[in-house]
Amino acid sequence: MIQIEVNNKPVQAREGEMILSALNRAGIRVPTLCFMENLFPSGACRMCVVEVEGQRNLIPSCAFPVADGMKIKTHSPRVVKARKTIIELLLANHPNDCLYCSRSGNCELQNLSEEFGITQHRFKGTTAVYPLDTSSLSIVRDPSKCILCGRCVRVCEEVQGVSAIDFAGRGSTSSVETAFGEGLNVSSCINCGQCIMVCPTGALTERSRINDVLDALDDPEKVVVVQHAPSISVTLAEEFGTKPGKDIAGIMVAAFRQLGFDRVFDTSFSADLTIMEEASELVQRITNGGKLPMMTSCSPGWIKYVEQFYPDFIDNISSCKSPQQMLGALIKHFFAQREGISPDKIYSVSVMPCTAKKFEGDRPEMIHDNVADVDAVLTTREMAKILRMRGIDLNSLEPDTADSPFGMRSTAGKLFGATGGVMEAALRTAYYLITGSDMDDYKIQDVRGLKGHKEVHLTIGDTEFGFAVVSGLDNARQLLEEIRMGRSDIHFIEVMTCPGGCIAGGGQPHSTDIKAIRQRMQKLYSIDRDERVHFSHKNTEVQRLYDEFLGKPLGEKSHHLLHTKYVKREEVLL
Amino acid sequence: MNTDIQHILTKYPNAQRDDLIPILQEVQEFIGFLSREAVVIIGKYLKLPTSKIYGVATFYNQFRFQAPGLYTIQVCRGTACHVKGSLKVLEAMQRELNIKPGETTRDGLFSLEVVACIGACGLAPVISIDGEFYAGVTQDKIKNIIDSYRRKAEKIEANA
Ligand code: SF4
Ligand code: SF4
Ligand code: FES
Numbered sequence: 001m002i003q004i005e006v007n008n009k010p011v012q013a014r015e016g017e018m019i020l021s022a023l024n025r026a027g028i029r030v031p032t033l034c035f036m037e038n039l040f041p042s043g044a045c046r047m048c049v050v051e052v053e054g055q056r057n058l059i060p061s062c063a064f065p066v067a068d069g070m071k072i073k074t075h076s077p078r079v080v081k082a083r084k085t086i087i088e089l090l091l092a093n094h095p096n097d098c099l100y101c102s103r104s105g106n107c108e109l110q111n112l113s114e115e116f117g118i119t120q121h122r123f124k125g126t127t128a129v130y131p132l133d134t135s136s137l138s139i140v141r142d143p144s145k146c147i148l149c150g151r152c153v154r155v156c157e158e159v160q161g162v163s164a165i166d167f168a169g170r171g172s173t174s175s176v177e178t179a180f181g182e183g184l185n186v187s188s189c190i191n192c193g194q195c196i197m198v199c200p201t202g203a204l205t206e207r208s209r210i211n212d213v214l215d216a217l218d219d220p221e222k223v224v225v226v227q228h229a230p231s232i233s234v235t236l237a238e239e240f241g242t243k244p245g246k247d248i249a250g251i252m253v254a255a256f257r258q259l260g261f262d263r264v265f266d267t268s269f270s271a272d273l274t275i276m277e278e279a280s281e282l283v284q285r286i287t288n289g290g291k292l293p294m295m296t297s298c299s300p301g302w303i304k305y306v307e308q309f310y311p312d313f314i315d316n317i318s319s320c321k322s323p324q325q326m327l328g329a330l331i332k333h334f335f336a337q338r339e340g341i342s343p344d345k346i347y348s349v350s351v352m353p354c355t356a357k358k359f360e361g362d363r364p365e366m367i368h369d370n371v372a373d374v375d376a377v378l379t380t381r382e383m384a385k386i387l388r389m390r391g392i393d394l395n396s397l398e399p400d401t402a403d404s405p406f407g408m409r410s411t412a413g414k415l416f417g418a419t420g421g422v423m424e425a426a427l428r429t430a431y432y433l434i435t436g437s438d439m440d441d442y443k444i445q446d447v448r449g450l451k452g453h454k455e456v457h458l459t460i461g462d463t464e465f466g467f468a469v470v471s472g473l474d475n476a477r478q479l480l481e482e483i484r485m486g487r488s489d490i491h492f493i494e495v496m497t498c499p500g501g502c503i504a505g506g507g508q509p510h511s512t513d514i515k516a517i518r519q520r521m522q523k524l525y526s527i528d529r530d531e532r533v534h535f536s537h538k539n540t541e542v543q544r545l546y547d548e549f550l551g552k553p554l555g556e557k558s559h560h561l562l563h564t565k566y567v568k569r570e571e572v573l574l
Numbered sequence: 575m576n577t578d579i580q581h582i583l584t585k586y587p588n589a590q591r592d593d594l595i596p597i598l599q600e601v602q603e604f605i606g607f608l609s610r611e612a613v614v615i616i617g618k619y620l621k622l623p624t625s626k627i628y629g630v631a632t633f634y635n636q637f638r639f640q641a642p643g644l645y646t647i648q649v650c651r652g653t654a655c656h657v658k659g660s661l662k663v664l665e666a667m668q669r670e671l672n673i674k675p676g677e678t679t680r681d682g683l684f685s686l687e688v689v690a691c692i693g694a695c696g697l698a699p700v701i702s703i704d705g706e707f708y709a710g711v712t713q714d715k716i717k718n719i720i721d722s723y724r725r726k727a728e729k730i731e732a733n734a
Contacts, residue, residue, distance in 0.1 A: 163623035168632040177632075179624035180610060180639060188623065573610070573624050574617065 002068040019061035033149045035062040050074050084116045090147045093125035101202040108200030135183025137362050138191035138355040143175050146203040152195035161474035164189035179573045188574050192301040192497045193355030193506015206355045209376040216347040217260045225263040227327050228351040231417030231502040234523045238509040239384030245519030250399020255392050265406040270327035271413035275536035278320045279429040280553035291315045293490045298322040300360035301497030311568035319563040324350050328373030329561040348375045351383045353505030365564045379507025408541040411528040418521045419471040419501035420447035423494040429537050434461045442534045466490040472499035583619050607638045640678040643685035648702045652691030660699040666713040
């Protein structure tokens with residue numbers, strides 16, 4: 001530890017750390033724009049400048065290391081003026097249509113402007129008008145609102161290993177663009193929405209399906225059903241100001257009913273079902289000499305990533321549809337029949353932590369004879385908006401439970417919401433399938449936690465198997481490269497596109513706060529600890545579905561409804 | 575159009591990122607512009623995403639991403655022309671052709687370029703079409719000038 005002085009008070013700092021991190025630990029807030037936790041500082045925006053005694057120029061605190069005895073001023077008149085000028089310049093050519101912007105009230109630029117007491121448009125620049133890019137099924141780009149902080153470019157390249165977007169042009173005409181300025185739909189974008197999560201303004205948003213869902217709810221002809229992903233119940237409350245890590249499963253179900261959904265189903269149910277199919281597939285591949293390592297298929301960003309960057313691994317991907325699509329198919333092709341409803345009368349909505357799920361729902365593989373498995377995918381954020389639009393007060397609702405036949409879940413299915421969760425659930429059931437008995441200790445610590453790459457080797461029966469869990473696709477890329485180079489000790493790989501898994505998905509409440517993500521994760525773990533059914537194969541509704549309809553895992557009905565195939569993508573600009 | 579750029583790439587064995595700009599220059603010289611196909615091939619060769627190559631290339635004025643039109647129009651934006659209203663000329667030209675500098679019209683007839691100074695300041699504001707100078711251009715004259723080239727192109731086509 002070394003000692004520095006900040007605003008005339010002593011502060012402890014760690015040798016080699018950047019000034020900003022020492023300030024943050026001491027509870028001194030300095031505004032930042034281009035800074036991103038865990039990535040190398042670019043020092044580009046200069047919003048974080050401070051005055052350092054002995055230095056002539058102001059110093060960007062995010063990119064400058066501390067030194068013993070350093071004397072720093074974080075809010076001197078000179079510093080505040082410099083920051084204020086930066087904001088005023090950013091506002092000079094901003095469209096200023098906050099009233100009509102989906103980020104209003106939750107925009108870093110708006111907040112900064114307020115914090116710095118900016119009350120007038122001091123510099124007037126020409127507002128560059130860029131066309132909206134609405135070509136993507138998941139993401140809408142509005143470059144007119146972009147303040148060129150570069151965070152989206154960096155997350156796309158450094159965290160996801162995709163690089164669909166980059167800075168183009170120069171000076172006053174520079175902008176963030178896809179290759180050749182074409183639509184995101186023909187770019188290498190995998191629809192993950194991580195760029196939305198880091199964007200300070202409304203320049204990047206999800207493609208909204210709110211109006212479609214409201215129309216369906218208002219249509220008396222339609223039977224409108226909703227499913228909610230495992231992570232939604234532990235993040236939705238944050239949209240209403242609650243601290244991260246609160247589970248509101250029951251209240252959420254009640255709120256959905258109040259909105260007018262005719263049935264509320266739980267995607268964690270079909271997560272259990274996915275495990276039945278996927279664990280069976282794993283065991284089958286191992287015993288029949290099928291392609292290994294098998295890789296999970298529930299994260300649609302990852303699927304597109306493989307289709308375009310690593311088509312030689314397509315056969316490694318499990319043929320299981322994702323839980324969203326499995327449940328969607330069952331709703332249209334089993335539930336409908338059972339209730340005597342024509343499938344085209346059903347409007348099937350899913351609430352997902354994910355923007356790529358929108359893309360997945362519209363994939364041609366997921367639509368048969370004009371009947372889509374899922375009709376509209378909403379993000380957590382969009383669902384929160386709908387609840388507000390319809391004046392639903394979560395505090396006044398009594399908890400309710402989801403509907404049969406797809407309302408029950410094990411805690412294994414719930415774990416799907418975090419990185420490692422699919423692996424843990426699958427291992428519990430694969431162990432049972434191989435040995436005929438349940439694991440004594442169902443908790444698999446090695447695959448838990450927020451690390452981007454986790455591995456465990458386990459002996460099941462009398463064979464040792466290797467398992468790997470990666471999240472954030474640049475981590476997946478590194479593992480794929482190892483396998484290409486001949487690594488062969490891994491039999492099964494879980495990949496989640498977003499770093500941390502669905503709890504940090506591109507459709508979740510805007511925040512990249514690692515503490516919030518950790519609290520959401522802890523909540524999922526505490527559900528697993530506190531409830532009683534820990535195994536997907538012990539989900540009695542899943543068992544009943546096999547008895548009454550599906551037959552057995554990997555059977556003919558499953559093959560038809562619950563499995564699919566992917567192919568190499570040629571049309572993408574890589 | 576010959577889009578085979580392999581012979582250019584083979585001149586850069588073990589190419590690094592630093593080789594990007596010279597490769598782009600050679601490719602543009604060879605095909606006349608940076609085509610989508612060429613950029614994809616360069617990207618594979620250098621292991622660079624196309625978005626990055628596009629970003630780098632758009633940083634410089636010299637690169638274009640569309641095949642040049644039959645006629646190349648240069649609008650001078652040098653100081654003398656600027657004083658005499660070349661911005662209005664450029665804007666009018668963009669409206670008439672419905673393209674921005676660096677682009678080519680859909681019918682393939684015209685491409686538009688902005689140049690710093692053609693060295694004909696006495697004629698300001700000046701434009702040049704395939705080397706032919708038009709002096710004292712005003713917004714009103716632009717349509718006539720362009721139309722004359724459109725007729726020229728029609729004639730060529732009729733004779734062909
Ligand atoms: S959605 Fe993901 S892949 Fe697409 S541009 Fe954003 S960060 Fe990149
Ligand atoms: S789109 Fe958003 S995240 Fe990307 S550079 Fe612009 S303001 Fe920053
Ligand atoms: S936040 Fe430090 S320079 Fe941008």
